Amino acid sequence: MDSPRRSFTRESAENRREALIRATLTLIGRKGVQAATVRGIAAEAGVTLGLIRHYFEGKDELIYAxxxxxxxxxxxxxxxxxxxxxxxxxxxxxxxxxxxxxxxxxxxxxxxxxxxxxxxxxxxxxxxxxxxxxxxxxxxxxxxxxxxxxxxxxxxxxxxxxxxxxxxxxxxxxxxxxxxxxxxxxxxxxxxxxxxxxxxxxxxxxxxxxxxxxx
Amino acid sequence: MDSPRRSFTRESAENRREALIRATLTLIGRKGVQAATVRGIAAEAGVTLGLIRHYFEGKDELIYAxxxxxxxxxxxxxxxxxxxxxxxxxxxxxxxxxxxxxxxxxxxxxxxxxxxxxxxxxxxxxxxxxxxxxxxxxxxxxxxxxxxxxxxxxxxxxxxxxxxxxxxxxxxxxxxxxxxxxxxxxxxxxxxxxxxxxxxxxxxxxxxxxxxxxx
DNA sequence: CTTATATTTATACAAACGTATAACAATAAG
DNA sequence: CTTATTGTTATACGTTTGTATAAATATAAG
Known part of the structure; x- marks a missing residue:
């Protein structure tokens, strides 16, 4: 049984960046730096990991932001x-x-x-x-x-x-x-x-x- | 060409533990928590990574020590x-x-x-x-x-x-x-x-x- | 309603991770 | 000198990591 592609709604760049930053802070604050992985952050923000690279040049820039x-x-x-x-x-x-x-x-x-x-x-x-x-x-x-x-x-x-x-x-x-x-x-x-x-x-x-x- | 097994000298448990702890502190202090990997620590201490598990129950216990x-x-x-x-x-x-x-x-x-x-x-x-x-x-x-x-x-x-x-x-x-x-x-x-x-x-x-x- | 755009998902990939286990060899014990 | 012990190296394994790329679909534009 192949799971259907999950539905989504488009958001403004600002909203997405904010959500990803907030998710990053939540994870580092709750579980430490080691827990702030791209997959963990994406899950916390309710998106898939590909989106991070779409809004940030890489993980380092997200951390910086x-x-x-x-x-x-x-x-x-x-x-x-x-x-x-x-x-x-x-x-x-x-x-x-x-x-x-x-x-x-x-x-x-x-x-x-x-x-x-x-x-x-x-x-x-x-x-x-x-x-x-x-x-x-x-x-x-x-x-x-x-x-x-x-x-x-x-x-x-x-x-x-x-x-x-x-x-x-x-x-x-x-x-x-x-x-x-x-x-x-x-x-x-x-x-x-x-x-x-x-x-x-x-x-x-x-x-x-x-x-x-x-x- | 197969490289020969590296020579080594046995050390006291105390010396080894100290060396591993010192290497851990050096790495975290110089490159941050993320750099303190078992391989990095072992290299810094001049041993192979297997030794860490011989002296500590796992990486977490080494960090704790x-x-x-x-x-x-x-x-x-x-x-x-x-x-x-x-x-x-x-x-x-x-x-x-x-x-x-x-x-x-x-x-x-x-x-x-x-x-x-x-x-x-x-x-x-x-x-x-x-x-x-x-x-x-x-x-x-x-x-x-x-x-x-x-x-x-x-x-x-x-x-x-x-x-x-x-x-x-x-x-x-x-x-x-x-x-x-x-x-x-x-x-x-x-x-x-x-x-x-x-x-x-x-x-x-x-x-x-x-x-x-x-x- | 149709088409184009680009946001988002999905998948793939090589590298690095912590851990487990087997083979070796330095040292102590006899 | 011989043997046993165990500190140490070496290798393998499954997972997780960050990144890259292709496919799909929500939305705006016409």
């Missing part, structure tokens, strides 16, 4: 929310800390994905470029908030000191993000956010209020 | 050095910060390796156990130094506060370690150590001196 998508998603989820340009910079800083240390930004899937990609950075210059760009982008945004927050407190740091503070705040946030995502049951609810706000505050010499406590 | 070895190596390199029980706890704390943020602990290879393993943690409970144990072990050692360092400064923190401080210091160190290893050219020599000491000091409310500055 998935890495970019994941990092953009992470950055957006961290920085999103109402602009609040009227609110003090310290307030916006606290918002970022909070977003960074709560799901979906800090989650086993997001951290696992990120780790898998980071392991690829060493052998692939394109992947390294994504990593580098993502790091500097986030740190620069942080620095752009630290400067006015210090000004509000009456301090005008030198460029060297500002750079050091941005590196340090970035590191605490990254470290807490990492640990919260990798060991989700090791910390109480809100514990990491609280520690993050206190630590960033201590490093900057400011007091940050928990944006979750406001009405 | 390599993960353990890497984390033990990392922890030892961080905590090593003269005991200095006579020196103040703050001094020992500074030593740990310094060791954590300089090679070989903070290096592209060490960080890349660690990331590859972390990606496996999600699907393999044994790998997760290694991660969890390593994290708590380091944090506990940190906490055991933070307490007396605060006492020296005349402060006696509550257990809750002590826990929060250990989590925070661990996070800064981890974050800086990560960024220094993943982007080795992004920071000046000694910059991360300096930032690490300042940040840990700010979080604890202490002043840490750079142990590299002493005679």
């Amino acid at each position: 998935a890495y970019q998508a994941h990092m953009i998603q992470l950055t957006d989820a961290t920085m999103e929310g109402p602009r609040q340009s009227d609110k003090p910079a310290a307030h916006q800083l606290a918002r970022i800390v909070r977003a960074s240390l709560t799901p979906p930004v800090s989650s086993p899937k997001a951290v696992g994905l990120w780790a898998g990609f980071l392991n690829m950075v060493q052998r692939d210059p394109r992947m390294a470029e994504v990593h580098s760009r993502t790091y500097y982008d986030f740190r620069d945004r942080l620095q752009a908030l630290i400067a006015p927050a210090l000004e509000e407190a009456g301090e005008t740091p030198t460029p060297e000191r500002l750079r050091a503070l941005a590196i340090a705040c970035n590191a605490v946030i990254d470290g807490l993000w990492l640990e919260g995502g990798a060991l989700p049951d090791a910390f109480g609810p809100g514990e990491l956010v609280s520690i993050g706000l206190t630590s960033v505050g201590a490093i900057l010499g400011l007091t940050l209020y928990d944006p979750g406590e406001e009405a | 390599a993960y353990q070895a890497h984390m033990i190596q990392l922890t030892d390199a961080t905590m090593e050095g003269p005991r200095q029980s006579d020196k103040p706890a703050a001094h020992q704390l500074a030593r740990i910060v310094r060791a954590s943020l300089t090679p070989p602990v903070s290096s592209p290879k060490a960080v890349g390796l660690w990331a590859g393993f972390l990606n496996m943690v999600q699907r393999d409970p044994r790998m997760a156990e290694v991660h969890s144990r390593t994290y708590y072990d380091f944090r506990d050692r940190l906490q055991a130094l933070i307490a007396p360092a605060l006492e020296e400064a005349g402060e006696t923190p509550t257990p809750e506060r002590l826990r929060a401080l250990a989590i925070a210091c661990n996070a800064v160190i981890d974050g800086l370690w990560l960024e220094g290893g993943a982007l080795p050219d992004a920071f000046g020599p000694g910059e991360l150590v300096s930032i690490g000491l300042t940040s840990v000091g700010a979080i604890l409310g202490l002043t840490l001196y750079d142990p590299g500055e002493e005679a």
